Amino acid sequence: MxxxxxxxxxxxxxxxxxxxxxxxxxxxxxxxxxxxxxxxxxxxxxxxxxxxxxxxxxxxxxxxxxxxxxxxxxxxxxxxxxxxxxxxxxxxxxxxxxxxxxxxxxxxxxxxxxxxxxxxxxxxxxxxxxxxxCPVPIWRTRSLQSVPRKCRLPFTDPPTRLGVGGFGEVDLVAIAPRYWKVDEDADYDVAYKVACKRFKSDKDFSKEAENLRILKNSLTKQDHILQHYTTLFHDPYNYILFPYAENGDLNQLLLDGGGYYLFHERFPHVPPVGDPAVVKPLLHQCWALASAVNWLHGGIQVDTKSIMCAHLDLKPDNILIMRDNDSIVGKWMISDFGISAVEPHRDGSRPALSVGYRYRLLTIETEPKHQAGTYLPPEAIHRGAMAAAADKVGRQSDIWAYGCIFSEILAWAIGRAYLVDKLADERTYGATSDRFWEESFGQNLSPQPTGYKLRESVSAWLDEVRDSPERVLRDWAQAIKDILITDKQARPNAEKLVGYVERVCSSCDLSPEVIDDHPLTPYHTPPLSSPSSGSTETGQNPEKTSRPISHGINPGIARYLSRTARQGKVHAAVVSQDKIEIFGLNLSQDEVSLVSKMPLPPKWEDAGVVIEGQYFAAWGYCKAEKKRAVSSLLRIGDIYSDFEPSLPVNQGLLGSVAVSCRGIFALVRDKDIVLLSWPCTPASSVNRRLIIPFYMDQTFTHAIFNEAGGLLFGWARGQKQESLYVWNVEAEISDVPDFVVHYSLQRFYLNTQVIPYSSGRGCILAGDHNKFLAVSLKNPSTGLPGIERLDETIDVVASCLVGNDQLLGLVSTRGFRTRLCLRRYKIDHGGDGDTLILQDQELCNINIPREFKSTGLMRAYQEEGAITVVLWNGTSILISKGIKEI
Incomplete structure (x- = not known):
């Protein structure tokens, strides 16, 4: 044969x-x-x-x-x-x-x-x-490794984009087990994550690789400079591998995660806003960064040569944060030396380290919050007659950039991302950029500037902080003023910079009684006033607030309060590690009772839950299956019957679930939404897939039905646009959304939640930092590339919709003693679109314990011409009744 x-x-x-x-x-x-x-x-x-x-x-x-x-x-x-x-x-x-x-x-x-x-x-x-x-092992001990063209790099999963810019792209990659070689006899038996920077230009690669080689070969070392592992050439690209920063970068921290991650998960031990315990860890990392800048400017020693390095692109995006068990804010590392200037030290001189055009190019842009040039000093800008003075930049530029960053960290210490963003907005008011300096004009009438000065809004804010009762804040603000000198010749050098920061650090130890007894005072804090009694108009039902109900419910991993009330009763769902519990809240009698309880596989983690009327869904993964890295458990059902153990669809990489009061479930995955109806048998299921158009490089973040259950809203985000997709699920469901609006990306991502009108055709987009936008579905859909998102800022602790025409906001007076009040915003359905209008300055007063300031859930229910508001902070429930409708 x-x-x-x-x-x-x-x-x-x-x-x-x-x-x-x-x-x-x-x-x-x-x-x-x-x-x-x-x-x-x-x-x-x-x-x-x-x-x-x-x-x-x-x-x-x-x-x-x-x-x-x-x-x-x-x-x-x-x-x-x-x-x-x-x-x-x-x-x-x-x-x-x-x-x-x-x-x-x-x-x-x-x-x-x-x-x-x-x-x-x-x-x-x-x-x-x-x-x-032919996957090739990667050797950490080799400075440059050339990988044959017919071999493969051993990256186990598709790369996750961390950053992209003019000189290279940075991805998170996982090197296959046994392919990350520490030395001849040592490797890893698990996948090893690294940040991989890919270059298209040999010139850009050579520039950065040489800078990194000098830093790595220094006889002196600095622990807060990010050193690279190795470099690779795999035709047609060059690569540089770095340690992966598990906690992102300083820009993301200053945004409280800013849509990149959930802040409390990355930094679980950071205290809430106003708690002064965060000051000392922040200042320690600031001191470490100042010391790292000092080392770059004059501490590098290669063989017998003393080397100077001007970073020239110092900004929060380029300060990476590593996990550190000894620091609640992580370990901060200066990275990205792609446009840095490196020269041998010349005794007795302080050269400018000229870099030409490269100074104005950005190496990495990970969806930056700031406009290009936020941290540039005045001398970096070529402007008319002053161009000669701007021809050279150098180490003084790093000092200016550090001062800008130092001021943003101070703002974050006081008011978190809200204050950082507020100050950025004030810098841009009436200006074309958000830089920390502005042009100054002499007494003559010439339109040409005669010099530069610290931007007025920055100076005024620092002066305000210098009047703070907390010594550490006063010293911090003064140090920033001493650093942000527009004349580069008068600006302090790196050695003095370290001294300034050390003195601020010392303030933490010199005045512990002040730090312990006072919260950090937020920017523009209004004066405290005593709570006033709620007045009512003639004929109105008096507003009544119950005492907090200590319901005894375990806060669990996830909880949700239905938007739908039936005969004065509302259902709530709580997921714990081993069970789902459904509770009933009686709004009229202020009582909470257990309705049903369902066991789960033990040790659920990263769970979510939602309930509308009698229908609920819970999802997450079990600890025993954690290595699968998927949301592997899903339970949907009716509170009056068992949940559905098996579904007629593969839930895949499930992100969340939306539930309709009509018994329709929307399983949200990265690229599609799967619709099911209850009971989920193959014969009765809706079982439709709603997908993002193929030309949109986006993923769904979440979906939600309106309270009436007739419309499904989906929010998706990508590299260039974020979009709202809406489907009418009352009629035959189309593969094409019934309404779409595309928004061009902001200066930074907003972590947006969609809040649909109860039954009307529209919704509220609620973003981070109290950004709100009313959207009407009566307007036509928009096309690409997307429209600008013109959000309104409403300073609220929590919010919820009432019907189709009202947004209620829970507002806190700022300060040590918490007083909350309700404000009502009318949704004006005008011909040009929907807008939010403040209706009542203070609708009613609610005197509540301080822990309700961080309430996680707020709902409002309409019944017999009045509104009942429910607040749930996890351990207690507060009910305010008798609020008259508009």
Whole structure:
């Protein structure tokens, strides 16, 4: 018989091997990035009987089998993958000992033709496939590693984009187990995450790689400078690998996560706003950064040379934050030396380190919050007659940038992201940029500026902080003023900078009684006033606020309060680690009772829950399955019956679930939303997939039905646009959304939540930092590239909608003693769109304990011409009744 026939034992083994090889292949759906690890090949070929069954024509000895397992499993795997039957059948004669082996991969075409003569198609397939079996180990100990073009980089998953800019792209990649080599005898048996910067330009790569090499080779070291691991060349790109910053960067921290992550998950030990305990950890990291700048400016020593480095792109985006068990705000590291200027020190001089055009280019832009140039000093700007003075920039530029960053950290310490953003807005008021300086004009009438000065809004704010009762804040503001000197010659050097920051740090220890007894005073804090009694108009029902109900409900991992009330009763759902509990809240009698309880697999984590009327959904993953990295558990159901244990759809990578009071469930995944109806049998399910248009590079963040249940709202976000998609689910559901509005991205991401009108055609977009926008569905959909999102700022602690025409906001007077009041905003449905108008300055007063200031849930219910407001902070519930409708 010339060759084994289909259906024979040989064919069965071929099929088994092809299946197992595919199962072990990483990134199998990416043709140009697929690869299989050597260790997985060893597993596939460890069964000796399988080798005998495959190579049945050869009379194999135990030594032959061992030799194949040691030296030929990759070549055999390639031949199996391309089904080169004749070469497999005559394997030992084709590959005698001492000739080609796995160590020679990848092979040149001429070598392949030697064992596949006159088979051009198989030669081509072998040449194409062999790279999948040639992942290259990455050596941390090598300064530059050139990876052959026909080999693969051992990155196990598609890269996650961390940043993109003019000089390179930065991705988070995971290096396959055993392929990250620390030295000859040490590697990792798990995937190792690194930040990978990819360059298209050899010139840009060479510039940054040389700068990093100098920093790494310094005889002196600095612990807050991010050192690179190694560099790679894999045609056509150059790469630099860095440690991965698990806690992101300082820009993201200053935004309280800003849509990049949930702040309390990354920084669980940071106290709430106003707590002075955050000051000392922040100042310690500021001192560390100042010391790192001082080292860059004059502390580098390579061989016998003293080296100076001006970073020239110091900004929060380039200050990475590593996890650190000794710091509640992480460990801050200066990174990105792509445009830095490095020169040998010349005794007795303070050179400017000229860098030409590169200074005005940004190396990394991870959706920056600031406009380009926020941290640039005055001397970096070429402007008319002053151009000669701006030709050179240098280490003084880093001092200015540090002072700007230092001021934003102070703002965050006092008022978190809200104050950081507020000050940025004030810097841009009446200006074309948000820089920290502005032009000054002399007494003459010339339109040309005569110099520069600290921007008035910055100076006024610092003066206000210098009047603070807290000494540490006064010293901090003064230090910033001493640093932000517009004349670069008069600006302090890095050594003095360290001294300024050290003195501020000392204030923490000199005045502990002040820090302990006073909260940090937010910017523009209104004076405290005593709570006034709620007055009512003649004929109005008096407003009544219950005492907080200590319901005894375990706050659990996730909780939700239905927007739908039935006969004065509302349902609430709580997910704990081992159960789902449904409670009933009686609004008239201020009572909470348990309705039902359902057991769950133990130790749920990262869970979510939602309930509307009698229908609920809970999702998350179990600790035992955590390594799967998917939301692997989903429970949906009716509170009056059991939940649905199995669904007629694969929930996939589930992000969240939306629930309709009509019993429709929307399973939100990255690229689609799956609709199901209750009960979820194949016959009764809606079972529709709503997808993002293929040309939109976006992912869904969440979805929500309106209270009436007739409209489904989905929010999606991408690199260029964020979009609102709306489907009418009352009629036949279309694959195309019934309404779409695309928004161009802001200066920074807003973590947006959609709040639909109860039954009307519209919604409120509620973003971070109290940004609100009313959206009417009566207007036509918008196209690309997207319209500007003109949000309004409403300073509220929590908010909720009442019907289609009112937004209620819970407002806090700022200060140590908390007083909350309700404000009502009317939604004006005008011809040009919907807008929010303040209706009542103070609708009513609510005197509540301080812990309700951080209330997590707020709902409002309409009944018999009055509104009832419910606040739930997890451990207690507060009910305010009798608020008259508009």
């Amino acid at each position: 010339d060759s084994p026939q289909p259906g024979s034992e040989f064919r069965i083994v071929i099929g088994e091997l092809i299946h197992e090889l595919e199962e072990h292949t990483k990134r199998r759906d990416e043709i140009s990035n697929r690869f299989i690890r050597r260790h997985d090949l060893v597993k596939v070929w460890q069964n000796e009987s399988r080798i005998h069954r495959l190579l049945y024509n050869d009379q194999l000895t135990p030594e032959d089998v061992h030799d194949i397992q040691e030296n030929f499993i990759a070549i055999l795997s390639i031949l199996v993958s391309i089904e080169a039957i004749d070469s497999i059948r005559n394997f030992r004669s084709t590959f005698p000992i001492g000739t080609i082996s796995d160590r020679d991969l990848p092979l040149e075409r001429e070598q392949i033709e030697m064992f596949l003569p006159d088979r051009p198609a198989l030669v081509r397939r072998f040449d194409d496939v062999q790279c999948e079996f």
